[in-house]
Amino acid sequence: MLSRLLYTLLFYSVMPFVLLRLSYRAVKAPDYAKRWRERFGWFTPRNTRRPAIWVHSVSVGETLAAIPLINKLQECYPQHQLVVTTMTPTGSAQVKSKLGDQVFHVYAPYDLPGAVQRFLAKIQPDLAIMMETELWPNTIAACHAQEIPVILANARLSHKSANGYAKFRSLVEPMLRQLSLVAAQDQASADRFKDLGVAADKVSVTGSIKFDLQPDQDQVATGCTLRQQWLESGKKQAVWVAASTHPGEDEQVLRAHQQLLKTHPQVLLILVPRHPERFNQVATLIEQAGLRYIRRTSQQLADEQTQVILGDTMGELLMFFAACDVAFIGGSLVPHGGHNMLEASALGKPVLTGTHVFNFMEISKLLSESGGLLWVNDAETLVIEVGKLLKSPAQAEILGQKGLQLVSQHRGAIDRLLVHIAAITGLAHQERGSLPSSQIKE
Numbered sequence: 001m002l003s004r005l006l007y008t009l010l011f012y013s014v015m016p017f018v019l020l021r022l023s024y025r026a027v028k029a030p031d032y033a034k035r036w037r038e039r040f041g042w043f044t045p046r047n048t049r050r051p052a053i054w055v056h057s058v059s060v061g062e063t064l065a066a067i068p069l070i071n072k073l074q075e076c077y078p079q080h081q082l083v084v085t086t087m088t089p090t091g092s093a094q095v096k097s098k099l100g101d102q103v104f105h106v107y108a109p110y111d112l113p114g115a116v117q118r119f120l121a122k123i124q125p126d127l128a129i130m131m132e133t134e135l136w137p138n139t140i141a142a143c144h145a146q147e148i149p150v151i152l153a154n155a156r157l158s159h160k161s162a163n164g165y166a167k168f169r170s171l172v173e174p175m176l177r178q179l180s181l182v183a184a185q186d187q188a189s190a191d192r193f194k195d196l197g198v199a200a201d202k203v204s205v206t207g208s209i210k211f212d213l214q215p216d217q218d219q220v221a222t223g224c225t226l227r228q229q230w231l232e233s234g235k236k237q238a239v240w241v242a243a244s245t246h247p248g249e250d251e252q253v254l255r256a257h258q259q260l261l262k263t264h265p266q267v268l269l270i271l272v273p274r275h276p277e278r279f280n281q282v283a284t285l286i287e288q289a290g291l292r293y294i295r296r297t298s299q300q301l302a303d304e305q306t307q308v309i310l311g312d313t314m315g316e317l318l319m320f321f322a323a324c325d326v327a328f329i330g331g332s333l334v335p336h337g338g339h340n341m342l343e344a345s346a347l348g349k350p351v352l353t354g355t356h357v358f359n360f361m362e363i364s365k366l367l368s369e370s371g372g373l374l375w376v377n378d379a380e381t382l383v384i385e386v387g388k389l390l391k392s393p394a395q396a397e398i399l400g401q402k403g404l405q406l407v408s409q410h411r412g413a414i415d416r417l418l419v420h421i422a423a424i425t426g427l428a429h430q431e432r433g434s435l436p437s438s439q440i441k442e
Helices: 002-028 036-040 060-076 089-102 113-123 137-145 159-166 169-177 187-195 217-233 250-263 276-288 317-323 358-370 379-391 393-409 413-425
Strands: 052-056 081-086 104-107 125-131 150-155 181-184 203-205 238-245 267-273 293-295 308-310 326-329 351-353 373-375
Touching (some): 002 137, 036 104, 036 113, 052 060, 060 089, 060 150, 081 089, 125 413, 137 150, 137 169, 150 413, 159 169, 181 187, 181 413, 187 203, 217 238, 217 317, 238 250, 238 317, 250 276, 250 379, 326 379, 351 379, 351 393, 358 373, 358 393, 373 379, 379 393
Parallel strands (some): 052 081, 052 125, 081 104, 125 150, 181 203, 267 308, 326 351
C-alpha cells in the first residue's frame, strides 16, 4: 500500500511533464490535443442499461490483435456492451475504423485514483481485459476493490521487462496478485509472471491471439485488384512492401530499393511508416533519395516512372500485404522491438524482418523455425534477401506457404481464453454455448 502511495505521488508530480509531452506530440499529430479530458475520466457516461465488458489496448498493434477477441466477445455475450479503450490517436482510429458504433470507445484514464474512479463509475464493467503488458497499479487496485475481475490477455513479458519489474517488487507483486488471470502467450512469459508473484493457478498459457486473425476478404480483394492495376499501368513486374517502419529504418529501406532497382528496374516499393505524423517526413526522405513516388492518398495509379508508393493512409496495411510479393516488417532494423509478422503470413506472403524483435520473440522464433521467415541485418542484407525472392517466385511461394501453415496450426488462443472468461465471471455464452474444458492449455 505504501509503495502504491509513493507511486501515485510520483505520478502526480510528473503530470505536468506528461501534459507537456502530450502537447509536444500534438504539434506533429494534432489528434493528441483532442479529447484530452477523457484521459482524466471526464466524458459522457455510457448508457448503463446493458452490462459492459471493458477491453483495453494501447495503440495500433494491440488494437488490431484485439479485434478478433472483441468480435468473439460480442458473439458470445450479446447482452453486454463492449467498452474499448486505447492510449493513442492511432489506436483510436483503428477502433473507429474496424468497430465503428458497435462499441463504446474512449481513451483510457491516466493511472491516477481520481481519474480511474471517474472512469469506472461511468462504464461500470463486469470484467476488465487488459492486452499484453498493460499493468497499472491504481487501475488494477480500483477494479479489485470493486470486485471487477481483471484478466491480462495475450500477456507477454520479456526477460528485460521482468528484471525491470523485479526492481519494484513491493509495488508490482501486490498488483499482480490482484489479477484474476494471466493468459500468457508462451511458457517463458508465464514462468516470469509466476516468478514475480502471480499464483500458479492464475497463470495459463493460452497462446497468442495474433494467430487468430481473420483477414478481411474485402481488403484482400482490393489489394489484389490494386496490384494488378499497378503492374499494368506502371509496367511493373513485382511489388514489395516495407511495413510499419520507424526513424532510421526508412533510410535503410530506401537505400535497399535503390540497389534493387539496378537489377530489378520494374520492382515497386510500398513504404508504410508506422506513425501518421511521419508521413510528410518520409515523403521528404523519398525525394532526397531521388526516387519517383506517389502518395496512396492521391488515389493515383503507378505509372512507368513510379518507383515508390508512400502508404500515407491508416487501416490499409492488410491491403498492401495482399498486393505484394514480399513483405518486410519494420521496427526491427532499429531497436524498437519489431511488429506483428503474422498479418502477412496469414496471406501466404514471404516475410523478412530485422533482428530487433524483442516484442515478438516467440512468434518470430516459431515463424523462423517453420521456414516462413528470413532475417536481415541492414540495407545490404535486405537487398540480398528481397532480390533472391524476386528472382525465385517459386521459393517465395514456398516461404509464404510455410508461414501460412504455422498461422493455421497455432490458431485457437481466443477460444482458450473464452473458457477462462466464462469460468472467472460465471457468464454463460449466449450464442454458441461453453467450450469444453479440454481446450484449456496450462
